[in-house]
Amino acid sequence: MKHRLIFTGKKLIRMALLLLGVSLAAFLLMSASPLDPLQTNVGQAALGTMSQEQIAKLEEYWGVNDPPLQRYLGWLGDFVRGDMGTSLLYRQPVSQVIGQRLQNSLWLMAFAWVFSGLLGLTLGILAGASRESWGDKLIRGWCLLISSTPTFWLALVLLIVFAVWLGVLPSGLSVPIGVDAASVTLGDRLYHAILPALTLSITGVANIALHTREKMIDILESDYVLFARARGESKTSIILRHGLRNVALPAITLQFASISEIFGGSVLVEQVFSYPGLGQTAVNAGLGSDLPLLLGITVVSAAIVFGGNLIADLLYGVVDPKIRRGAARA
Amino acid sequence: MEPVLEVKDLSISFTQYQGGTRRRELPVIRNLSLTVEAGQVAAVVGSSGSGKSLLAHGILGILPYNSHMEGELRYKGQPLTPKRSEALRGREIVLVPQGVTYLDPLMKVGPQLRGGRRDAQAKARSRAVLERYGLGAETEELYPFELSGGMARRVLIATAAAQSPGLLIADEPTPGLDARAAGRILGHFREIADQGAGVLLITHDLELALTIADKVAVFYAGETVEEANASDFSAGRLRHPYTNALWNALPQNGFTPIPGAQPWPGEEGSGCPFAPRCPRRTEACVGEIPVRSVNGGRVRCLYPEGGERP
Numbered sequence: 001m002k003h004r005l006i007f008t009g010k011k012l013i014r015m016a017l018l019l020l021g022v023s024l025a026a027f028l029l030m031s032a033s034p035l036d037p038l039q040t041n042v043g044q045a046a047l048g049t050m051s052q053e054q055i056a057k058l059e060e061y062w063g064v065n066d067p068p069l070q071r072y073l074g075w076l077g078d079f080v081r082g083d084m085g086t087s088l089l090y091r092q093p094v095s096q097v098i099g100q101r102l103q104n105s106l107w108l109m110a111f112a113w114v115f116s117g118l119l120g121l122t123l124g125i126l127a128g129a130s131r132e133s134w135g136d137k138l139i140r141g142w143c144l145l146i147s148s149t150p151t152f153w154l155a156l157v158l159l160i161v162f163a164v165w166l167g168v169l170p171s172g173l174s175v176p177i178g179v180d181a182a183s184v185t186l187g188d189r190l191y192h193a194i195l196p197a198l199t200l201s202i203t204g205v206a207n208i209a210l211h212t213r214e215k216m217i218d219i220l221e222s223d224y225v226l227f228a229r230a231r232g233e234s235k236t237s238i239i240l241r242h243g244l245r246n247v248a249l250p251a252i253t254l255q256f257a258s259i260s261e262i263f264g265g266s267v268l269v270e271q272v273f274s275y276p277g278l279g280q281t282a283v284n285a286g287l288g289s290d291l292p293l294l295l296g297i298t299v300v301s302a303a304i305v306f307g308g309n310l311i312a313d314l315l316y317g318v319v320d321p322k323i324r325r326g327a328a329r330a
Numbered sequence: 331m332e333p334v335l336e337v338k339d340l341s342i343s344f345t346q347y348q349g350g351t352r353r354r355e356l357p358v359i360r361n362l363s364l365t366v367e368a369g370q371v372a373a374v375v376g377s378s379g380s381g382k383s384l385l386a387h388g389i390l391g392i393l394p395y396n397s398h399m400e401g402e403l404r405y406k407g408q409p410l411t412p413k414r415s416e417a418l419r420g421r422e423i424v425l426v427p428q429g430v431t432y433l434d435p436l437m438k439v440g441p442q443l444r445g446g447r448r449d450a451q452a453k454a455r456s457r458a459v460l461e462r463y464g465l466g467a468e469t470e471e472l473y474p475f476e477l478s479g480g481m482a483r484r485v486l487i488a489t490a491a492a493q494s495p496g497l498l499i500a501d502e503p504t505p506g507l508d509a510r511a512a513g514r515i516l517g518h519f520r521e522i523a524d525q526g527a528g529v530l531l532i533t534h535d536l537e538l539a540l541t542i543a544d545k546v547a548v549f550y551a552g553e554t555v556e557e558a559n560a561s562d563f564s565a566g567r568l569r570h571p572y573t574n575a576l577w578n579a580l581p582q583n584g585f586t587p588i589p590g591a592q593p594w595p596g597e598e599g600s601g602c603p604f605a606p607r608c609p610r611r612t613e614a615c616v617g618e619i620p621v622r623s624v625n626g627g628r629v630r631c632l633y634p635e636g637g638e639r640p
């Protein structure tokens with residue numbers, strides 16, 4: 001038990017250091033960006049008609065004249081005290097903006113994560129177990145096709161087919177247009193999340209299925225499966241008794257590693273579907289030089305991804321007898 | 331009485347693709363013959379890569395899908411068809427594999443011994459068989475990585491002895507064990523044979539094999555070159571030059587190494603595969619070599635020792 005606590009503690013410290021690094025990297029990239037916050041947010045024309053005083057005021061608001069290091073340290077100091085600052089674009093506390101958007105995205109990502117995980121695992125096991133059959137070829141062909149298709153392109157295809165041609169699903173946003181917030185139902189939200197979630201899932205499935213298939217083939221070629229056959233176990237029994245058991249560990253790793261891919265995919269997908277989630281907001285914050293918001297989003301999403309990895313490591317300790325028994329003895 | 335296992339003119343080859351398109355048949359075992367009687371330990375001795383494991387897998391019907399097997403296999407007088415070997419393996423014909431990697435790394439010993447059965451009878455049986463090999467009931471709760479080399483070996487034997495097999499095939503059951511532990515493990519095989527089963531002991535270690543075997547088939551580059559009784563070795567009644575060379579390479583017999591190396595599968599010329607290394611070869615050795623009986627054993631050689639001299 002003590003062993004596990006030390007392990008978890010070490011992981012948490014590492015995670016904090018990584019978050020620090022990530023936020024610094026995001027900050028440096030943003031200060032190196034050639035975008036002028038005034039020009040992008042106020043507009044060239046409007047800027048031309050303003051007085052020097054007004055411009056100076058705006059410059060102060062966007063923090064153009066502060067030295068970069070001072071801006072970063074200021075942000076970091078507040079963040080450590082639990083204050084993520086105020087979004088320059090939305091004029092709301094960053095934590096509030098993120099909270100709202102994350103809620104929208106979480107629906108999407110959680111669905112895609114669970115769905116692509118389960119479907120990918122199933123397809124991968126089936127394909128690996130029936131290697132070189134037409135079913136395997138079909139699954140593999142489909143996965144290769146999907147994983148070589150850019151996410152935004154897939155999103156556009158689905159959009160055209162379901163929203164434009166068939167007209168059965170909405171083409172964007174997370175709620176119906178022209179309906180006030182109070183009367184939006186859960187059904188409305190789900191209905192609007194279907195297309196983006198589907199796009200995200202389809203891309204996720206391919207990767208998980210292909211990797212699971214490789215693992216399954218390795219397992220079926222292992223010595224212990226040969227011995228199970230020598231002992232008269234049927235193919236079904238071998239897959240159920242040995243295949244599933246041994247594919248579980250790599251599946252956990254794959255599943256939690258896919259969180260970061262789903263996050264990345266959501267940025268593009270939300271953009272295509274004008275879905276007001278975290279990904280879309282991150283793009284806005286980046287293009288609009290909204291430093292506090294961008295740093296906030298970066299840190300929160302990095303924390304979720306690292307948190308996923310941490311959970312995977314902890315689950316490993318529960319599932320893998322080598323770690324479990326090793327820990328019990330220590 | 332019928333022999334437990336008869337192997338006649340067995341050949342196993344692999345289909346290989348070279349450069350992606352050119353198909354090639356790679357013969358690994360050629361015209362192999364061998365019999366195992368009930369109550370007998372028959373050893374197959376051959377060096378690494380001579381096709382010993384494939385022989386075991388061929389008998390069990392678990393060869394890889396890109397392989398092709400020809401020849402005759404009989405178990406207790408009846409042909410061993412793929413269907414029959416599927417029905418028999420794991421119950422009548424059992425395998426003791428080479429090492430701990432043949433156990434599922436994520437499954438406890440107990441369930442592996444019982445092979446998927448959960449009833450009380452199976453439980454009692456796995457207890458009993460563990461005890462028979464000096465392993466306590468707590469072994470059932472261990473994972474393979476928690477077993478020592480010797481324990482793992484005994485667990486593997488226990489998987490086989492938990493059935494009451496007619497034929498036990500042991501593929502290299504002793505590597506990595508010191509002489510005493512290996513001797514104890516082999517003793518278990520002798521015991522199983524004494525209870526009436528046929529035991530096919532596959533090994534590269536002639537010395538160890540001779541401690542328990544009744545007869546020895548010597549394997550060279552996928553062929554049996556000689557079938558001899560165990561007593562022929564110390565009595566100097568060996569027939570094939572390769573068997574003699576193997577015997578003389580043992581430490582107590584002078585440690586004389588054999589010059590040269592065994593040809594790789596597909597690289598043997600025609601005729602006797604041992605000819606390039608053989609002191610007794612003549613031009614005739616590149617031709618067809620028949621198997622003949624000499625002094626109560628069988629040998630595939632034109633000029634066997636103890637037969638007519640060249």
Ligand SMILES: Nc1ncnc2c1ncn2[C@@H]1O[C@H](COP(=O)(O)OP(=O)(O)OP(=O)(O)O)[C@@H](O)[C@H]1O
Binds near residue numbers: 382
């Ligand atoms: N799937 C395969 N495809 C092609 N060749 C193979 C395959 N499996 C085995 N072989 C070849 O068959 C030959 C015999 O292999 P086998 O495993 O039976 O050797 P062995 O006598 O058991 O050796 P060892 O003592 O090292 O276990 C080897 O030369 C190997 O290269």
Ligand SMILES: [Mg+2]
Binds near residue numbers: 382383384501502
């Ligand atoms: Mg072998």
